Amino acid sequence: MPTIPSVARIPLTLKLAYLAFVAVLVPIYAAHHGPANFLWFSNIALLGGLLAVWLESRRLASMLLVSVGLLEMGWIADFLIGLATGGQQTPVGLVAYMFDPELPLYLRGLSLYHLPLPFVLLWVVWRLGYDRQAWRAWLPIGWAVIVLSYLLAPPGRNINWVKGPEGVLDPGVPGPIWLLCLIVGSGIAWWLTHKVIESGLGRFGRIAAL
Numbered sequence: 001m002p003t004i005p006s007v008a009r010i011p012l013t014l015k016l017a018y019l020a021f022v023a024v025l026v027p028i029y030a031a032h033h034g035p036a037n038f039l040w041f042s043n044i045a046l047l048g049g050l051l052a053v054w055l056e057s058r059r060l061a062s063m064l065l066v067s068v069g070l071l072e073m074g075w076i077a078d079f080l081i082g083l084a085t086g087g088q089q090t091p092v093g094l095v096a097y098m099f100d101p102e103l104p105l106y107l108r109g110l111s112l113y114h115l116p117l118p119f120v121l122l123w124v125v126w127r128l129g130y131d132r133q134a135w136r137a138w139l140p141i142g143w144a145v146i147v148l149s150y151l152l153a154p155p156g157r158n159i160n161w162v163k164g165p166e167g168v169l170d171p172g173v174p175g176p177i178w179l180l181c182l183i184v185g186s187g188i189a190w191w192l193t194h195k196v197i198e199s200g201l202g203r204f205g206r207i208a209a210l
Helices: 012-033 035-039 041-055 058-084 105-114 117-128 134-152 175-202
Strands: none
Touching (some): 012 041, 035 041, 041 134, 058 105, 058 117, 058 134, 058 175, 117 175, 134 175
């Protein structure tokens, strides 16, 4: 398998633009949503992506792509359907808040980062090479985030769906059982994401030599 040249770099313009956006988003999100909001996998991927870009870390970028690759595509599909229906239908429920007039427009505008995030991570991984060990490295971290979301989420907040499907705080089963199902399901989703990335990038020799 061809190796990825070690000279692959991330442009400084992207690094600075990414840093500027995060510098604006973090204090606003913290003020409006509270610190627990940063446990969302998408927010972790956004902040971790900044670190991966500046460090040009192949493994970190690969881990974050595994963590949210499928999730963010679901967010995008839900958002596009919501736009097409004037906010009347968001089948998955991931983006209902984007059409909530009670939320400030600038706050919803910041959440549009979900649209480019998976493609930015994919491009970074394309430049640096995909690390096949990223899936295994991410598993314990992702599962720890799920448990922390369950323990630390404020009342009424369903961060990472740890209390039930979106919009359902009582899934009809005991909390620990739902949490276990979520842990197993997330592991399967991350493995599938890994296989899709590995297959796609492997065709172009964008798999890093270990």
